[in-house]
Amino acid sequence: MTFFGIHDDPTRYRGQHCQDQGHSRHGIPYQHQRSLTADRKNSRAQLIHLKIHRKEPTILQNIKKECQQAFEEFKVYLTRLPLLVKPTPGDTLYLYISSTSQAVSSVLVREEEGTQTPIYYVSKVFNGAESRYPSIEKMTLALVITARKLRPYFLSHPMGVRTNTSLKQVLGKPEASGRLVKWAIELSEYDISYLPRTTIKA
The missing domain is CATH 3.10.20.370 (Ubiquitin-like (UB roll))
Incomplete structure (x- = not known):
């Protein structure tokens, strides 16, 4: 009760008020905490993507070298195969x-x-x-x-x-x-x- 009338004691509902506002035990609103967690995950994903992107030229170069080597080996293999021929009419x-x-x-x-x-x-x-x-x-x-x-x-x-x-x-x-x-x-x-x-x- 005050000079202006009867009002609820705000200290009695402080815990409920905090809960209604969605605060964590650290005093950070839950929606803000979720945003921070999402930001950390996004930052980690971006960092991994950046590392992969930086390594990509090296990976591509290795793949190109392996493909070229395989192609050269295949060409050598083809040159060593006995070639099939077409017979001349009348040949035994x-x-x-x-x-x-x-x-x-x-x-x-x-x-x-x-x-x-x-x-x-x-x-x-x-x-x-x-x-x-x-x-x-x-x-x-x-x-x-x-x-x-x-x-x-x-x-x-x-x-x-x-x-x-x-x-x-x-x-x-x-x-x-x-x-x-x-x-x-x-x-x-x-x-x-x-x-x-x-x-x-x-």
Whole structure:
């Protein structure tokens, strides 16, 4: 109670008043404290960005050097690859075939002045049943697969199959297995001769 009338004692509600105003325990309004925290985070992010930006030219230079080095190594690798050539009409082409327990592969080459240059590579991974074929049937299958893949070459060129296996004798036997008979008929339309295997001279 005062001379001007009855009023509330402001000291009784000081704590509530401070709480209503959003002050922290340090006396800083909560909204200001949040602003200061956000400013510190932004400043830290800007500092990190500035450091990265300063290092960026060095990083880019390292990347460019690595790319250039990889490109130069790739060019050297390409120069060492055997180049595939196009055969001349009427050339006799030679086929080297090989097989493993899981796959067959072959290379068709052209021979000129004692040097052989590759024309085409063929390979195939066996499926479950094919992997159990006898070795001679795997070699025959390699020849059949190559003939199917390179049919235009087989139709337009005499073929010399260089192998140390008895393919010619096996394919010529009337008592051969059903698969071999079928493959022999398929291969009979081509001009194929069987020659002793030699080392490829590139």
